[in-house]
Amino acid sequence: MVDKVIFSIYCNMINSSLDIMGSSWQRNKKKEYYYRKAKESKYYSRASYKLLQLDKKYKLIKEGNSVVDLGASPGGWSQVALEKVGSKGLIIGVDLNKIRPINEENFSFIRGDFTTEKIQEKIINTLNEEADVVISDASPFLSGIKSIDQLRSIDLVESVIKVSELILKNKGNILLKFFQGEDFNHMLRELKKKFRIVKTTKPNSSRKKSSEMYLICLGFKPI
Numbered sequence: 001m002v003d004k005v006i007f008s009i010y011c012n013m014i015n016s017s018l019d020i021m022g023s024s025w026q027r028n029k030k031k032e033y034y035y036r037k038a039k040e041s042k043y044y045s046r047a048s049y050k051l052l053q054l055d056k057k058y059k060l061i062k063e064g065n066s067v068v069d070l071g072a073s074p075g076g077w078s079q080v081a082l083e084k085v086g087s088k089g090l091i092i093g094v095d096l097n098k099i100r101p102i103n104e105e106n107f108s109f110i111r112g113d114f115t116t117e118k119i120q121e122k123i124i125n126t127l128n129e130e131a132d133v134v135i136s137d138a139s140p141f142l143s144g145i146k147s148i149d150q151l152r153s154i155d156l157v158e159s160v161i162k163v164s165e166l167i168l169k170n171k172g173n174i175l176l177k178f179f180q181g182e183d184f185n186h187m188l189r190e191l192k193k194k195f196r197i198v199k200t201t202k203p204n205s206s207r208k209k210s211s212e213m214y215l216i217c218l219g220f221k222p223i
Ligand SMILES: C[S@@+](CC[C@H](N)C(=O)[O-])C[C@H]1O[C@@H](n2cnc3c(N)ncnc32)[C@H](O)[C@@H]1O
Pocket: 044, 045, 047, 048, 070, 071, 072, 073, 074, 075, 076, 077, 078, 094, 095, 096, 097, 112, 113, 114, 115, 137, 138, 139, 140, 156
C-alpha cells in the first residue's frame, strides 16, 4: 500500500515536470524569430526560411523549373519553391503525412514513402520530363540515440540520392538535409564524382543547437 502511494506521488511529480517543460518549450517556440516570421508571411513552416536563404546563396531553383520536394509536409518548402518556379514550373511534394492545403494548379502531392518503388514510380509518372531540382528536408524518426540516428539519417539520405539519380536532368541540382556524422565523408566523395559542385552548409535560420546540416549538389553528371 505504502509502495503504491509513493509510486503515485512519483508519477505525479514526473507528469508536472513534463508539463512545465512542455509549456516552456511552447513559449520559446512562439517567441522564436523565424517561427513568428513564418506565421506573419503565411508560410506553413519556419523551415521555409532555410530554403529561402539557401536558394538566395546557391541559386538552386529557377523560373519554370520542375522541382520534387521529398518530405514536404506541412508544406513550407513547397510554398517557397512555387514562388521561385512561377506559373510555368511544376512542384511535386511527397510525404508520409498529409500536407496543408496548397491550391496552385502546378502543385501535385503524393502521399507515401519515397523510399519505396511504388512511390518512386508515381513521382516519375507525375513528372512531365526529368526534374531540374530535388529538395529534401526529410527527417528520419529520431530515437535520441546518436549512433542509431546517424544510421537512420544516412539511410534516408541514400534514398534521396537514389531517387534523385532516377529523376534528375543532366546539370540538375539537389538540396538535402542530413545529420552530421563520420560516415558522411564517404558519401561526399561519391557525390563529388556525380556532381560538378558539392558543398555542405547550415543556413542562419537552422537552430545552432541542431546537428542538422544541408548538402548542396549542383550540376548533375548522369553516367
Ligand atoms: C522536417 S519535415 C519537412 C518540413 C518541410 N520542409 C516544410 O518546410 O514544411 C520532415 C518530413 O519528412 C517526412 N519524411 C521522412 N521520411 C519520409 C519518407 N521515407 N517518405 C516520405 N516522407 C518522409 C516526414 O513525414 C516529415 O513530414
